Amino acid sequence: MDVLDRIREQVESNPVVIYMKGTPQMPMCGFSSRAVEALKSCEREFAYVNVIADPEIFENLPRFADWPTFPQLYINGELVGGCDITLEMAESGELQKAVQAAVDSADKA
Amino acid sequence: MAQVQESIEKKLHAALAPAFLSVENESHNHNVPAGSESHFKVVIVSDQFEGKQLLARHRLVNAALKEELQGTIHALALHTLTPSEWAARGGETNASPPCLGGGK
Numbered sequence: 001m002d003v004l005d006r007i008r009e010q011v012e013s014n015p016v017v018i019y020m021k022g023t024p025q026m027p028m029c030g031f032s033s034r035a036v037e038a039l040k041s042c043e044r045e046f047a048y049v050n051v052i053a054d055p056e057i058f059e060n061l062p063r064f065a066d067w068p069t070f071p072q073l074y075i076n077g078e079l080v081g082g083c084d085i086t087l088e089m090a091e092s093g094e095l096q097k098a099v100q101a102a103v104d105s106a107d108k109a
Numbered sequence: 110m111a112q113v114q115e116s117i118e119k120k121l122h123a124a125l126a127p128a129f130l131s132v133e134n135e136s137h138n139h140n141v142p143a144g145s146e147s148h149f150k151v152v153i154v155s156d157q158f159e160g161k162q163l164l165a166r167h168r169l170v171n172a173a174l175k176e177e178l179q180g181t182i183h184a185l186a187l188h189t190l191t192p193s194e195w196a197a198r199g200g201e202t203n204a205s206p207p208c209l210g211g212g213k
Contacts, residue, residue, distance in 0.1 A: 021211040028211025031184065052211060068171055068178040069185060084187050085163045087203065 003060045011074040014047035015102035019061055020071040021052050028052055031083035032071045038090035039073070042099035075102045113146035113181050117174060121153060124173035128192050129154035129200075135186070139208040150186040150205050154195040163189065 001009075011017055016039070022028030024036045039046050051058040051070055062068050065079040073080045075098050080086065089095035117132050131152040136145040151170065158166045166189035171178060178185065186205040190198070 022209070028209055029184075030206025030209050031186075032211075033209055034206050066168075068175075079164065081164050081167060082187075083206075085167065088163060 003056050004064055007057060007061060007064045010047070010049060012077045014074075015106040016044065016046040016073075016075050016099050017049065018046060018071055018073050019049045019051050019057070021050070023050050024048055029070070031069075035071045035073060035083040035086040038086050038095060039099065041090060042096045044099050044103040046099070046103075075099065111146065113177060114149070117149060117151065117177060117182075120173045120177075121151070121170065125153060125155040125157050125169060127153050127155045129195060135184075135205055138205070139184075140210060141183075146181060147183040148186075148205075148208075149182060149184070150188075152188045152190075152202050154190045154192055156192055158189050158191045 018036060018039060020027060020029070020032035020036055022032060024040065027033035027036055036048070049057060051061065061070070061072060065072070067079055067082065069082050071083055071086075073082070073086050080089070080098070086095060089098070111134070114132055114134050118130065121127060121130055121132070129152070133150045134146055134148070135150050136148045137143070139148050141147050153170065157169065161169075167187055170187055170189060174182070174185070188202040
């Protein structure tokens with residue numbers, strides 16, 4: 001499968017997915033670490049892709065949604081943003097609402 | 110000296126006519142050689158962000174710095190505010206995270 005199709009499948013089959021350096025248990029970058037901590041605070045399950053372990057995705061994700069940096073958070077197949085946007089949304093409570101709504105409606109489907 | 114930093118400042122001034130702009134080289138917090146220009150924090154206040162979501166604001170900045178982001182910049186912490194948001198915050202933004210050693 002083409003790498004862009006692979007990414008599309010990941011973001012469409014998971015209500016919440018974060019592309020990060022390292023894993024939620026062992027992040028390998030300060031920005032990924034902060035973003036994933038904010039996600040954990042939403043009290044729902046989420047998927048992750050470790051871009052360090054998948055060089056093809058690391059190379060190609062920036063052109064998938066025209067976003068140059070990592071981490072990247074997707075909710076319901078849409079790019080939400082990187083670390084700074086994720087943190088600002090967590091501070092305002094918007095992130096928790098968006099994540100919970102996405103996961104809860106996927107569970108019902 | 111500080112060529113990348115100067116180029117970031119110049120391009121953001123040209124693209125977004127900021128009311129306030131701070132470009133800080135945070136590379137010394139990371140595992141890179143002394144004098145590197147790899148990690149930056151940008152705080153930018155512009156009335157062009159008015160009525161735009163954060164994603165759209167960041168896209169404007171990313172577009173202005175496209176060349177740098179493809180080349181020398183490894184990390185860009187980005188705080189995009191309108192003049193009224195900046196005033197409401199009293200000119201404060203969050204500190205950038207420390208490096209955890211993941212490399213590029």
